[in-house]
Amino acid sequence: MKKKRRSTKRAVRPSARRRTVRPSRSRKLRPKTGASKRRKPAARTGTYADYAAGANDGTAWRGSQPGSPEMLREAVHESWNRRFRGAGGRRKADWRLTLQRGKHYAAGFMQASGVRAAICPVPLQMRASAVVYAGENETALFQTLSQLEVLPLHEIVIVAGQPTESLFALARGFGNAVVVVLPDRVDPDIGRALGAKLTGADTVLFVDGEQPVGADQLARFLWECDGKLDVVLNDLGSRMGTFRRRKAIERLHEFLNASLKREDLKINSLSVLPFALSRQALDSLGAGALSVPVKAHALAILKGLRVGTGGFVRTGTLPDYADSRWKKVAGDHAEAWREALGVRGNRMHFADSMRNRGILGEWVT
């Protein structure tokens, strides 16, 4: 019995020792948490400072002119941009913090100016615009445009095929909208490609006219595209679940990325809205390439453009096998691989250096 007890004691000891070590480790970590605690108030004063700065600018703006919501937005975007850049213009600033600071600034500005409007201030260095292909759903289009309106966009290009009178009026009603009316309904991809061709902005945001997305989410695409990335994709990969549950089309997206040695892009694809493109991307791909988004996706990677993600946006259902849209997307992937195989060779740099193919004689081609 004694022996047994001893053995259990011995067995316990090492872990007990470990336990005694742990507190000292956490003590070592403590200064770090202390530092982050110290940093937090600093950040808070930062946002207060932004609010105060907004109030300051708002007062000045009110003095100069009587304002409408549109003019307010323009003023806030412009002055916030100047402020943000002036204060060091941190390029690698955290997105969430940047958005929050902008909102504080805008709140201060509106409080002081007495004019109110929904607004999403994003500090952008370059001129941005949005392209929307209008579907038949007027409510969705209205909601989409209302969200775009609050962003610092130079123009909103709305492409509509055979629009009804009311839809046309609706689209025209937005201040910075440019409406392109086509005699017939066209494929949405073609519509967006046309829209891309018509805008000269440095950053172009492509959104779905049938699927309204919040301005804050869209703002991130603009932010990521502004001098950082050339192609900003919807980050479906961040919530993709297990492989078994994924759709057939997502497997194609994923394998296309993997075969282009961009596994990090997971299931993300340019065929999913929204996405943003830089001028660099639009010029090197050409607007026509957007007619087949999956091919444009492959081309962007093949051309060495900077491809990344701009946050997750819930989208409509992706086409699945036995869906009427399936043939289109499957064929688009065939085109994408054709392009990639043409550029990188018939194994796309996944060389076969092991097989002795010569020994097999005739080779079926």
Next chain:
Amino acid sequence: MAIHGGRRNSRMRKPKFAGKGRKRPIRHAAAEQVNLDAQEPIHLSGDPWQAPKVSVIVPVMNERRTLRRVIREAFRVHPHTEVIVVINGSTDGSLDIARRSGAKVLVYDRPLGHDVGRSIGAREAMGDILLFVDADMVIPAAKLRVFVDAVARGTDVALNDYSGPVDLPVVHGVVLAKHALNTLLGRPDLAGASMTAIPHAISRRALSAFGCSALSVPPLAHTMAIRHGLKVERVVPVNVGKLNPVRLKRERTNSLEPLIVGDHLEAIHWWLRHTDFRGGYEDGFRQRGMVR
């Protein structure tokens, strides 16, 4: 006493090795026993008037540990079976094991490369049904027979219904490639089943459709079979991932993943050259001319 005596009678050989008292000699005897069994089908296949029904192809590269058992199971698949062992770059004595087993043996001094042995073996095969297995994985004959039976019933390519681990957010590159290829070829019902995985059986018709060489790049043969409209089916799951812990080790040191991903791309390349520019999929009503 009576029971004792009975036992002794039933195992005549045991006393012979009783002195050594170890398992080894007994095991050796058992192996010889198998060889005797194996002689029978060889006789049949050697008969010019009766060609073997099933050819089992076993590429071997230093797989002494399991080879004997693999060949034994292969011979049990069908009464008229020939086993073709393709030894390449083996230095561990697999050759002796194969020669003593009664199988047809093809020997290459140097390694032929991954899966080239399948082509070499298929070229020599005389059966109506070709069954492909690996030498490092012992699969019971009963399971192998299911694949052969499926081909006998009219399937051209009978695949292992094994898709690999898919309950993960990010799967192995090869698992992804197999699923994606099947999807692109319009066969999402095949899931991750592929000729890349053993065991699988093919008909003589399938072999003449894609040729022996294509078997060296299994996804290519797989794609050709589907493109030629052959009957490609998943048959029964054989969990080859579980059966083979050896490969996990190799996976860490020298992964085959890039090679097999490349094989799938080679297959897509072939497929795109044999269909239109969209792989046979319609374009819908896209007026591409509108934007250039």
